[in-house]
Amino acid sequence: MSAALSVRGIRAGYSGSTVLQDVSFDVAPGEVVCLLGANGAGKTTTMGVLAGLVRCQAGEVLFDGADLLRLPSHERVRAGLVLAPEGRKVFPNLTVEENLYLGSYNRNARAGRAGKLADVYSLFPRLSERRRQKAGLMSGGEQQMLAIGRAVMANPRLLLLDEPSLGLAPMIVVAVFDAIRLLARSTNLSILLVEQNTRAALSVATRGYVLANGRIVHSGPAAGLSDAVALRDAFIGRAVNKAIGAEAASHA
Amino acid sequence: MEYLGQCAVDSILLGGLYTLMVIGLSLSFGITRVINFAHGEAIMLGAYGAYWAMTLWNVDPLIAMPVLMLLGGIAGYVLFRILFTRILSAPAANQILLTFGLGLILQNVALTLWSGDQRSANPAYVFSSFQLGDSTVAVGRLIGCAIAVLLVGGLFVWLKHAEAGRASRALAENGEAAVLMGINVNQMYAIAFGISTALGVATGTIMSSLSAVTPFMGFNMLVKSFAIIVLGGLGNVMGSVAGAFLLAFAETAVSYYVPNGDGWAEAVAFAVLFFVLILRPRGIAGQAVME
Numbered sequence: 001m002s003a004a005l006s007v008r009g010i011r012a013g014y015s016g017s018t019v020l021q022d023v024s025f026d027v028a029p030g031e032v033v034c035l036l037g038a039n040g041a042g043k044t045t046t047m048g049v050l051a052g053l054v055r056c057q058a059g060e061v062l063f064d065g066a067d068l069l070r071l072p073s074h075e076r077v078r079a080g081l082v083l084a085p086e087g088r089k090v091f092p093n094l095t096v097e098e099n100l101y102l103g104s105y106n107r108n109a110r111a112g113r114a115g116k117l118a119d120v121y122s123l124f125p126r127l128s129e130r131r132r133q134k135a136g137l138m139s140g141g142e143q144q145m146l147a148i149g150r151a152v153m154a155n156p157r158l159l160l161l162d163e164p165s166l167g168l169a170p171m172i173v174v175a176v177f178d179a180i181r182l183l184a185r186s187t188n189l190s191i192l193l194v195e196q197n198t199r200a201a202l203s204v205a206t207r208g209y210v211l212a213n214g215r216i217v218h219s220g221p222a223a224g225l226s227d228a229v230a231l232r233d234a235f236i237g238r239a240v241n242k243a244i245g246a247e248a249a250s251h252a
Numbered sequence: 253m254e255y256l257g258q259c260a261v262d263s264i265l266l267g268g269l270y271t272l273m274v275i276g277l278s279l280s281f282g283i284t285r286v287i288n289f290a291h292g293e294a295i296m297l298g299a300y301g302a303y304w305a306m307t308l309w310n311v312d313p314l315i316a317m318p319v320l321m322l323l324g325g326i327a328g329y330v331l332f333r334i335l336f337t338r339i340l341s342a343p344a345a346n347q348i349l350l351t352f353g354l355g356l357i358l359q360n361v362a363l364t365l366w367s368g369d370q371r372s373a374n375p376a377y378v379f380s381s382f383q384l385g386d387s388t389v390a391v392g393r394l395i396g397c398a399i400a401v402l403l404v405g406g407l408f409v410w411l412k413h414a415e416a417g418r419a420s421r422a423l424a425e426n427g428e429a430a431v432l433m434g435i436n437v438n439q440m441y442a443i444a445f446g447i448s449t450a451l452g453v454a455t456g457t458i459m460s461s462l463s464a465v466t467p468f469m470g471f472n473m474l475v476k477s478f479a480i481i482v483l484g485g486l487g488n489v490m491g492s493v494a495g496a497f498l499l500a501f502a503e504t505a506v507s508y509y510v511p512n513g514d515g516w517a518e519a520v521a522f523a524v525l526f527f528v529l530i531l532r533p534r535g536i537a538g539q540a541v542m543e
Contacts, residue, residue, distance in 0.1 A: 051432060066315065077434030089429040091422045102422050106414065106434035 002065045003080055003157035004029050005050075010059030012049045012246030018057070021044040021214035027158065027192050032184045032194040034201040036221070037211035043194040044086050046211070048160045050192075052076055063158070078106040086166060086194075088147040092136025098129055098134050099146055103153025112155065120149040123179050141172035148179065155219040158190045159183065165197040173200055177244050180204050196250055255508050258333040258387040263504040265390070267497035268397035268404075269458060274480045274492050276406050276451030281486070283424045283444040285350045286336060290355035291477065292470025294324060297358065298456025299373075299465040300366055306373035306460075313373045314395065317457045321450040328449025332442040340441070343381060355470065362467035378461040381441050396458040403454055404493075407447070420444050454528045472518070479521035499524060 005027040013019040019042045027033045037043050048054030049062065052073030061068040063081055071079060091099050100120060104113045121128035124145040130138060135146055144164055152157055161180065165173045181204050184191055195201035202208060202222045210218035210225070218225065277291045298320055305316035321479070339347050378392030389407050411417040423430040431437055455473070463469070480499050484491030499521060507517040 016529065037378045039331075053428060053431065059290075069318065072436075073431045074434045077432065083432050085432060089426055090430070091425045093425055094421060098418060098421075102418060102430075102433045102435075105419055150433075 005068075005081075005158055005190070005192065005252060006062040007046075007050075008060040008062070010046075010049055010061065011057045012045055012054050012059075014054070016039075019214055019233055023059075023211070023214065023216055025209045027217070028191050030187060031192040031207065032193065033204035034195055034208040036195060036198055036201060036208055036225070037212055039196065041211040042214045043211055044073075044162055045161050047083055047086070047192075047194055050076075050081065050160060051085075051199070053090045063192050074106075077154055078108050080108070080155065080156075081083075081160070082151045082156035082158070083160040083162065084147045084156040084164065086162040088143045089141050090146050090150070091137040093134055095132050096135055096138070096146055097131040098151050100127070100153050103150035103156065106154060109153060109155035113153070115173070116155065121153055123152070123182060139177050140200075141168050141176065144168060144176055144193055145179070148176070148183075152183065156189060158192065163193045163196065164193070165195060165200050173197065176200040177204055199228060254283045257385060259451040259501075259504050261384065261387045261389055262339060262393075263472070263501040265397040266268055266504060267365065267394040267500035268400040269393075269455065269462075270476065270500050270505075271404050271493050272400035272458070272481060273455045274477045274496055275407060276448040276455065277482065277490075278486075278492050279407070279451070280308065280445050280448035284332075284336070284340070284421050284441045286340070286351065287344075288448070289348060289351040289474065290358060290470075291448070291452050292472070292474035293355045293358035293362075294328070294452030294461065294470075295361060295456035295473045296465075296467065296470035298453030299469065300362060300456075300532060301453065302457040302460035303366075303371045303373045303465055306375070312375050312529035313457050314375075314399070317399075317454060319458050320457055321488070324453030325446040325450035327444035327446075329442045331446040331449075332384050333438070335443065336441070337438055355474075356363075359467050359470065367468065368467060370466055372463075373460040375461065392461050394518050396462060399454070399458060404449060405449070414441060472521075476521040477524070477530075479524040482525055 007023060007025050010023050010090060013022055023042065023046060025033070025035070025095075025197075035043050035046060045054055049056045051070070056069050063079065068076065068079075068081070074116065084250050091102065096101070100117060101113070104110055105115060109116065121131075126142055127145055127149055130142065135143060138146065148164065151161075154171065164176050164180065180191070180193070183189060184204055191204075193201055193205060200230070202225060205222045208219070208222055208225045209216050255501065260467040271522030273295065276294070277288060279357060280286065280288050280291070301320040301323070302313035302316055305311040305320070306313060311325075320497055331354070335350060339350050347396070351495045378390070380391045381388050382391070383389075388500045411421055419433070420440055420443070421434060423435060423444075427437060430440075459465070459469075476499060480492060481497050482495075484493070502524065503517040507513040510516050
């Protein structure tokens with residue numbers, strides 16, 4: 001069964017600085033939702049709060065109606081909330097297959113391990129070819145496939161994908177997003193996708209939110225969102241340029 | 253060179269034991285990133301455990317070993333959960349002080365319980381030996397080495413194939429990613445530490461019949477372990493094995509070929525530490541480890 005996520009007014013950050021001011025959004029069961037925004041907007045921090053890597057200072061997160069923030073990180077995985085992190089974070093000295101096995105470490109995923117492994121290998125045939133290779137020796141695209149495959153192994157009901165296109169060549173991005181599109185079709189999975197690559201993200205998502213300076217500034221169906229994003233980017237770009245110009249002038 | 257065969261036989265038997273001694277220390281450091289300065293005390297208490305089993309209940313040290321290892325493992329697990337979890341993200345100096353202080357406490361507990369007299373646990377077979385070509389093989393040492401090889405082999409199999417072993421390797425590589433796999437990190441740390449302690453206890457049990465048991469033997473073992481780690485490079489398992497045999501060979505050679513060498517052999521570990529740290533601080537085979 002896919003899961004519903006409801007994020008209500010969360011505030012979070014790291015020692016001394018608050019990154020998320022007030023963030024609220026929803027993911028309905030079976031839905032693919034994307035969270036867009038510029039560098040530093042708070043996308044990865046949001047993912048960190050959901051996975052339990054970043055402490056939440058205020059607000060509430062409901063996962064299938066239950067309080068998510070009370071669960072320690074490792075129990076969230078067992079509950080079905082699984083993150084494929086930014087920068088992939090595969091285990092470099094372990095083989096591809098060992099990485100995938102670790103994905104299904106949680107007790108709810110161990111039983112169906114063999115079947116899931118076959119699913120992942122058919123989703124990413126490349127991983128099957130390289131199953132005995134050390135993960136650290138693979139290309140960035142292959143490592144991204146491994147990170148997603150590893151998350152799928154955990155038997156997720158809500159899959160969190162943090163910047164799957166980061167640092168990948170355009171052709172590889174297409175391949176990775178084709179796979180995400182296939183995953184999205186599965187009825188028992190909701191997906192929350194964080195991306196800077198707006199076009200790729202909106203090609204799979206049905207709905208999206210735009211995050212800026214720790215707040216949600218836009219939300220809506222994917223089709224309408226791309227214009228809003230373009231506008232927002234242009235606005236921020238102009239404002240920043242203006243600020244830099246003013247600073248340069250004051251130094252002159 | 254007289255005694256070359258004998259020297260080789262003795263080195264190999266000692267090397268196996270040293271491998272077991274150092275592998276426990278490497279395991280806990282590799283996974284928890286805390287250097288356990290009290291590892292020698294686990295060895296010491298294992299040796300006294302064997303001594304007690306032998307003198308109080310007339311139980312052979314090797315038969316008592318599984319029970320002693322289990323007790324040591326549980327003690328290690330509990331100690332880690334109570335004490336070590338508090339200093340995991342503390343500065344290295346705090347970690348050293350905690351483990352070093354723990355070692356001092358355990359030494360003094362042993363001093364109170366068993367006094368400073370030298371003890372040993374000597375089942376009959378440790379005094380027997382057989383001829384292998386020109387060399388004499390001491391049965392006690394052979395059994396000790398065989399058990400050490402068995403335990404180290406068992407550890408490798410566990411790390412390679414067991415669910416928890418795989419998880420602990422993942423944890424050693426990337427703690428944050430390990431959390432995302434649903435691994436309970438604090439529990440896995442404590443399990444690794446418990447296993448490390450159990451291996452230390454096993455080392456001590458074997459040593460109880462091969463060398464004098466004193467409350468302060470742990471420090472010697474610790475220095476030897478560091479010499480081995482320095483030879484093999486920190487965080488390099490195969491390097492540790494090679495280092496263990498290298499130190500064993502150096503000590504044995506000194507005791508055979510240097511006049512009054514028996515006494516000097518104990519200084520080899522210090523000399524190794526001294527010279528390697530001056531000449532090649534990253535170890536003979538190792539690479540630099542980022543801290």
